[in-house]
Amino acid sequence: MDTLDKLAILADAAKFDAACTSSGVDRDPQAGKVGMASAAGCCHSFTPDGRCITLLKVLLSNACCYDCAYCVNRSSAQTKRATFTPQELAELTVDFYKRNYIEGLFLSSGVIGSPDHTTELMIECLSYLRNELLFNGYVHAKVIPGTDPDLIDAIGRLADRLSVNLELPSSTSLTKLCPHKNAETVTKPMSFIHRLRVSEERQLLEAKNASKGIVKSAGKSKGIVIPTQKQIIKEGLALRSNCLKNTFMRSSRVSSGKRSFSPAGQSTQIIIGASPESDNQILHLSQALYQQFELKRVFFSAYIPVIEDHRLPELDTPVPLRREHRLYQADWLMRYYAFSPDELVSPEAPWLDLEIDPKLGWALAHLNQFPVEIMDAPLEILLRVPGIGPTGARRIIAARRRSRLTFDDLKRLGIQLKRSHHFLTCCGVRDASAPLDQELIKQRVIADAKASSYNKTRRRIESSQLRLF
């Protein structure tokens, strides 16, 4: 079997992994080496379904000895199997990179015999890529639960980002659908990666302080971090916004370029719709992961029913695309807008509204907090207005220092007035076309949201088929 045939099998086998980002690390080019890495990442292509392709996302092998019910590569599945040789995959990465097809490699694998043996093969591939082919681009490596910590340490020094897939949102579902995994084996490597990153950060900070003669322990700040006014204005005046600087999560106090172990941090993935957990449970889980292990991202993957199994949704169940979309929006609201999970979905009403986005849902439930005055609202309040995003809010704060803003000015700043005009006043003046009556606002906003082509299409597909969860 030549590489072309293997690639067809192993790319197809890896496509259900949602994570495909090349962001989070800045690495300058080095003499004689191929490539570099930039914190912003770069999307080189887009699949027909609109997902970004930035990395060569493949499995080293799909010959898996585990038998997870939801997985197309499970040992009991009748499917074609293939395995790359470590060198073959490394050469393929460099060939694609030099043609500007990709930013680097996303390396995952089915479990070949044992987690340790599989990780050793992955390390062999990455060593060849880094040391023989002198590849200096981005690498994302998957850590298999149950892998020896020494091997995790070794792979983390070759890769930029590590990820351990949580797969299912509760230990009950994990036990039910993945007989070879349990909550402990999944969270243990996450915790190990976090500990190593924290310890490296502390060492680097202490070395930096020592070189400056500062005697101070490198403490850890917790919770959300509100940017200073100076930072907000600087971002607002920039020609293009830096997405990474707009988050409220604690950012590392040492630059990614100085780190040697997993400099771009770690992420995870949760499958949505294969098990009965609510959105409230999933968002709480995400928040706990962000806080406890300082994950860079939690990815959600809507379950696509391709396997017949009594423990899973039936084959004709539609892909819960809108649910995945709304969860991503809610996740974004937690990281970039300082929302808490309970503000978006409560234990009493644990499901996100599929017809309207969670921020609009929150605004409609809290109409008494509107309208917001554009000239003096702080960043956290501006961010709560539907139609104003992290960039728009920062631009407003930067612009209002120089002039009294009108609705025309907001339009020039790129604010989506169609969505936001109901919720704003400019120097005490409301938009003439926005109704005053709260019920009327609700009706109009909901009607607009429901009329979108996306909502109409999904409603038609979802209502024609039964949903299990």
Place this chain on the structure above:
Amino acid sequence: MSPLNSGSSDQSVELVSLVQRLTRLSKPQKVVISCNPSLEGVVGAVGLTYLSHANPAHVRLVRESFCQPSLGEHVLCGPDPSDDSVVALAKRVLTGLEKKVGTREITRRIVLACASDAHTMPEIVHRYIRLAFSYGVGALEDIADPTVAEFNALARQVETEREHTRQFVRFSRMSDGSFMSVFQPNANVVPLTCNYFVKRMSTERFFIVDPAHHIVSFYAPEMKTFGTIQLDDASLEELLSRTDLATDEKYVQAMWRRFYEGVGLEGRGPAERGYDLRAHWMPKRVWQGLPELTASTNAEAARSQGVPIRYQGRENRKDVHHIEQKQTFCKELTSGL
């Protein structure tokens, strides 16, 4: 007072004559200056309006390819950007601006805006520079001002096009080992983006041809930085007609296409989404240059030219490169006989 003094000794005869003509013309009537759409051409033309003390309300800058005077407007050919004194004048304008505004960011934005293909670009840049000379740092900070907002939108559009270039340029390895790409951006951004590719591929020789703007940017490891040259029609045609791909190129392209086809997910396409998300992120105008969407990169055709040794699925092929180099060398030798 004008920020630039006239009558400097380093001005060419042509530039002095232009200043005099503009001084003479702009007093009684309105003037349209048709400028070359380059940084030197546009900023030099702005400098010209200062040197001639022209009333800004009487002067309008347009692209030379889009010059359509209104009734009563007199057309004046702008300064020649290849003239050293025009380049020096443009430099003076930018240095003066940096001093006035207090940051180099203003120059960076003007460089970006001048790369735009918009037919309104010269006048937007002209108005912005005049505003910046009178408003100072306000030209960067008063982002809601209509002139500033229009200028920023132009610069932002060019930044977006630079990002598209970083994303969608595709290289092919040629028979001489260099990497070639043909890319047609909506703004003259190849020279503004080439350094990104130098960082990615500092060990390789490569060149990017932009047929829309008649330029090629190129780099080789022995060069300190990349170069850019303007192409005449014949040279452009010669470059575009190159078909001498490396022997393994079709196979690599076929693998990329196979990978692309493999990673799409079912149940999430335009029919299930209500809109085409791929076309939203990846403008259709760039599709024709992408091997993943080009029919010629099919697997069987690629295999018929032979599977490269490193992709035959064998173990322990550390010497593969040597074997392949030897094979290429032998092929070149025999073809020369």
